[in-house]
Amino acid sequence: MTLQALLAAGYTTEAAAWRDWLLRAVAGDPADLQIMYGIHGERRLPEMELPWLAGYENSKPVRTGNGAAEQLQLDVWGEVLDCLALTRKSLLKHTDESWDVQVALMQHLETIWDQPDNGLWEMRGPRRHFTHSKVMAWVAADRMVKGVRDFGLPGPVERWEALRDTIHRDVMANGFDPVRNTFVQSYGRPELDASLLLIPRVGFLPPDDPRVLGTIDAIRRELTEDGFVLRYRPADSDDGLPGDEGVFLACSFWLVEALLGAGRTEESTELFERLLELRNDVGLLSEEWSVGAGRQLGNTPQAFSHFALVTSALELHQDTVRRSDTPLPPETESVRQ
Numbered sequence: 001m002t003l004q005a006l007l008a009a010g011y012t013t014e015a016a017a018w019r020d021w022l023l024r025a026v027a028g029d030p031a032d033l034q035i036m037y038g039i040h041g042e043r044r045l046p047e048m049e050l051p052w053l054a055g056y057e058n059s060k061p062v063r064t065g066n067g068a069a070e071q072l073q074l075d076v077w078g079e080v081l082d083c084l085a086l087t088r089k090s091l092l093k094h095t096d097e098s099w100d101v102q103v104a105l106m107q108h109l110e111t112i113w114d115q116p117d118n119g120l121w122e123m124r125g126p127r128r129h130f131t132h133s134k135v136m137a138w139v140a141a142d143r144m145v146k147g148v149r150d151f152g153l154p155g156p157v158e159r160w161e162a163l164r165d166t167i168h169r170d171v172m173a174n175g176f177d178p179v180r181n182t183f184v185q186s187y188g189r190p191e192l193d194a195s196l197l198l199i200p201r202v203g204f205l206p207p208d209d210p211r212v213l214g215t216i217d218a219i220r221r222e223l224t225e226d227g228f229v230l231r232y233r234p235a236d237s238d239d240g241l242p243g244d245e246g247v248f249l250a251c252s253f254w255l256v257e258a259l260l261g262a263g264r265t266e267e268s269t270e271l272f273e274r275l276l277e278l279r280n281d282v283g284l285l286s287e288e289w290s291v292g293a294g295r296q297l298g299n300t301p302q303a304f305s306h307f308a309l310v311t312s313a314l315e316l317h318q319d320t321v322r323r324s325d326t327p328l329p330p331e332t333e334s335v336r337q
Helices: 002-009 012-026 074-093 097-113 131-151 157-174 195-198 210-222 249-261 265-276 303-323
Strands: 288-290 295-297
Touching: 002 012, 002 074, 002 303, 012 074, 012 097, 074 097, 074 131, 097 131, 097 157, 131 157, 131 195, 195 210, 195 249, 210 249, 249 265, 249 303, 265 303
Parallel strands: none
Antiparallel strands: 288 295
16 A cells, blocks of 8 residues: 555655565565564564553553564455555566565465455454455455466466456355445454455455445445544454544545545545544644544554555546546556556
């Protein structure tokens, strides 16, 4: 997502540097791929609580490190392979040196994609079959297929195409509730999740597909506060952590894009403008927003919120330009794959 924001805004030098960092960090045994690394590529990020610190407004516990670094999150394979596919397309690295790394990552994912995991949100409860994780496994296979078909790179393309189709069928059979006409957070459970808004963004289904539209409506109906989107409802999702949380600002920007893709431009623009009003006096956003207290909440400033702002702003701009029949400049082509 960082790469999409950088590339869509024309920051190709920074995007290329980020890609090179990513390749260095993930090199090695594909089974050891982590969901996060230190800024210098460190793999050991042990989590410790610091009980002698009160935290901001007594928001204990204060921690260093992050225990989630040792979790299994299947979506990360999809994120990495999507990143490298995006930079290949945008930076014109058609025969880039990273292909062997990508093939190794894909070969490992082929053996584990059907396992339960901890999901995008680093759930500390029991592992489950998260719909978003399976969608991102589909993304991994899809991008590898395109690497072969579109750029002539070597690989077992028929096998990856078959896997891509298998994962798609699996998600449609187990991650979609036909009675409610919505995708669900995990297989066999009714909870919703904001990550489902990314289904059209990654190309799994068209943005105007009836099942996508049903998911948008369900999330707006069941997973919002004052029109802003929650990641999920902690009391229902068994995330292994105590307490509640505010609305998650990046997820609300995802809704902006989902509404726009569904052709609901006025609603999309209205939500985007409301989100801009939540910025602080220097134009920055935190991770969350407390509807009840009317204030920013959580980690601040939060990159996750800002690159979601950037991409949704560009999508809205591109939609305006398209409707005016003005040609789009190359650097502002859609951030979608």
